[in-house]
Structure formats: C-alpha cells, structure tokens
Amino acid sequence: MILRIANTPRDYAWGSTTAIAELLGREPSGGPEAEYWLGDHPACPALVVDRPAVGRTLVDVTASLPEGRLPFLMKVLAAAEPLSLQVHPTLAQAVEGFARENAAGIALDDTRRSYKDDLHKPELIYALSDPFIALSGFRPVAEARRELATVDEPCLNDFLTRLSGDDVLADTVAWLLSGDPDVAHLSWVLAEAAGDDSDPHPDDPNGTWATVRRLAARYPGDPGVAISTLMHTVVLRPGESLYLPAGNLHSYQEGLGIEVMAASDNVIRGGLTPKHIDVDELLAVLDARPLPAPRLEPQVTQPGLSVFRPDVPDFALTVVEGEALADGALIGSEGPSILLCLDGQVSVDGQQTVTRGDALYLSAGPYEVSGTGRVVIASAND
Numbered sequence: 001m002i003l004r005i006a007n008t009p010r011d012y013a014w015g016s017t018t019a020i021a022e023l024l025g026r027e028p029s030g031g032p033e034a035e036y037w038l039g040d041h042p043a044c045p046a047l048v049v050d051r052p053a054v055g056r057t058l059v060d061v062t063a064s065l066p067e068g069r070l071p072f073l074m075k076v077l078a079a080a081e082p083l084s085l086q087v088h089p090t091l092a093q094a095v096e097g098f099a100r101e102n103a104a105g106i107a108l109d110d111t112r113r114s115y116k117d118d119l120h121k122p123e124l125i126y127a128l129s130d131p132f133i134a135l136s137g138f139r140p141v142a143e144a145r146r147e148l149a150t151v152d153e154p155c156l157n158d159f160l161t162r163l164s165g166d167d168v169l170a171d172t173v174a175w176l177l178s179g180d181p182d183v184a185h186l187s188w189v190l191a192e193a194a195g196d197d198s199d200p201h202p203d204d205p206n207g208t209w210a211t212v213r214r215l216a217a218r219y220p221g222d223p224g225v226a227i228s229t230l231m232h233t234v235v236l237r238p239g240e241s242l243y244l245p246a247g248n249l250h251s252y253q254e255g256l257g258i259e260v261m262a263a264s265d266n267v268i269r270g271g272l273t274p275k276h277i278d279v280d281e282l283l284a285v286l287d288a289r290p291l292p293a294p295r296l297e298p299q300v301t302q303p304g305l306s307v308f309r310p311d312v313p314d315f316a317l318t319v320v321e322g323e324a325l326a327d328g329a330l331i332g333s334e335g336p337s338i339l340l341c342l343d344g345q346v347s348v349d350g351q352q353t354v355t356r357g358d359a360l361y362l363s364a365g366p367y368e369v370s371g372t373g374r375v376v377i378a379s380a381n382d
Helices: 019-024 058-062 091-103 141-148 154-162 166-176 181-194 208-218 223-228 279-285 322-327
Strands: 002-006 035-038 072-079 085-087 123-127 132-138 231-236 241-244 250-262 268-271 299-302 305-308 316-321 329-331 337-348 352-355 359-362 367-379
Touching: 002 352, 019 072, 019 250, 072 337, 072 367, 085 223, 085 279, 091 279, 123 132, 123 316, 132 241, 141 154, 141 166, 141 208, 154 166, 154 181, 166 223, 166 279, 181 208, 181 223, 208 223, 208 231, 208 250, 223 231, 223 268, 231 241, 231 250, 250 316, 268 279, 316 322, 316 329, 322 329, 322 367, 352 359
Parallel strands: none
Antiparallel strands: 002 359, 035 072, 072 250, 085 250, 085 268, 123 241, 123 250, 132 231, 132 250, 299 305, 305 316, 316 367, 329 367, 337 352, 337 359, 337 367
C-alpha cells in the first residue's frame, strides 16, 4: 500500500519563516514554521491526501499494525533561533518518569510535565543547510579550559578552578543550574569576552565564542550560555548527520535538516527556554561524560545510496540520490516506511510519482525507487 501524506508545519517561535516552505515548494504561512511532522504521533499525525483513505490521519492507517503505531517519527526541522538545552531519557527512565508524573496527578497537557509518554527518544539530524549548527554533548574539560583561560577575568578564574577534571562535569552543571547569582554574572562576562559579530574571534567563526554570542543575544544571563562552553559546537555540512542518544545534552542552534527519532515527545529542559525547566530530572538523566561529538557516518551500500543506522531498533534513515536513483534501488524494511522527496521526480514501484515536497507512507517493503533528484526514507532499523 502506498498513500500520499501531508501535514501543517508546527509554528514554534524558534522556527524559520521561509526554510520549510522553500524546501517543500510551498507558499510560506507568514509566521514561524519550525517542524513538519511525517508520522502517526498523536500530537500531530500526518493526513492522508489521496484515495481511498483521503481525510484520515495516519493514526487510522497504522492502528492495524501489530505494535499499533510506527516506532519512528520523521520531521523537517528549521531552526532560525536556538532550541532549548535538553536531554531525552532512556526507555527505563521514561517508563519510571511517566508513571511517577501520572501518580502525581499531573495532566498530560500541564506545562510542568516532562514525560508525555513511556518511550525513549533517541534522534538523529541529517543536515540540509550549510551550515547546520548544534550543541551536542560534553567535550574534555582540558579543551574547555584552554579556551576559557584566554580571558583575563577573575570571574572566569573561579569557573576554571571548578573545572579541575572531567569527573566534575556533572557537579559543575548542577551548580550552573542552581540559581546561584554568580552564574548569571558569569554568563554576562562570557558574553562580553565573546565580543560581537563585528569583532569575532578570527580563529573561531562557528565555534565556542560564536555560540556564546548567539545564546547571549537571545537569552542574556541564562546558565545555558556558560554550559555551552563545556560542550561541542558541531557544524554540519549538507549530507552530514548527528546521532543524539539518551542522556546527550544538546541544543540545535540554527539550520534546516531532516530529523528522525523514536516516536516519543519526552523532553527534559535545562535552559535557553521560557518553558518548564526540571533541573533535578535533567541531572538524573544527564550523561555528563566527555565524549567525541556524536557524528553518525552512513553505510554506503552503492553509489548514491546511504543508510544512517543508530544503535537502536526504532529508526534508520536512508538517502537515495544520483546514480542509485537513475539505476533504480530497492529500499525499505519489512515494516512501514515514510518517504519524502527533496527534489527531482521519483517513481515508487511504478505506482506513484513524487516531486519536491511530496511524502508517501509505504506499507511493508521493499520498494523500488527510480528517477532523478533525492529522497529520504525513514523506517525501523531492522
């Protein structure tokens, strides 16, 4: 079964006013368009836009699956401003947290709610814009100290004293989120040290100090400004990807990309947002180990066919373009997939032809895709 699907972009305040519309070949709404959801998540399910199921949501279609719904959700994400500093839980943490908030009588639509369901939410981002910039995970403390030590400020000396080694990252983040007035002052000092766009650090056009400037302009005095100096600022070029496992502290800064994740809405925030912040829960879920920036390299099975496979069974992302499309490629898993055409003209099993901005729900595969341009396909990782 092949069904054409569509949705309405979500209008979160951090979204771009043009990027999603331009990608999909549509007129912009005039307001921010942050995410375009392609899946059956009940918060914003895609609509079926062709017969015989026209007018139904994808929830109606996938209800007959053995699991009752898709294990993954694909989005087009367009960030014009930084997103909140956040982590996502493991499966066990999600089960416990969801039950705990239910027992406390916190309604699912309550703004104090951190756990909207009992699922984990690992995710990957595949960059379309040049650049796509993200904060992701902690770097070695020695690396952060080298950059911070170039600034001659007593306030920063106190911060450096705290940063005695990699094993103090969790305690340092806890202090930065504690509400101590010294933290706001530290964030202001860092912003001043970062300079402004007319006088950037010449060796750091998209690095730590650029991130500090960006965050301080939007969230002056926020502890996230200081926390960002302990993290990787990752600059993705088109076709590159990050994988964000449970516990990874992150914040997308700017850019357009394809996001694929487990089908959860569990977000635990720690800063850079006017929304609910649960510091205790964030610290409980946080992975404060310094690790390399979590770039995810694809498996290239043939020229023009790349598969990004994380270490979870919920999702994978396949990109088909160039020679693979020209020759025809078999794609898709034994379960359902969702396909989005980014450009060109592509035929799926000779039954449906899609062009830029068209999306399809594909029941059990595999399917042959052929044509020109580029398509991305989300599926389970089997």
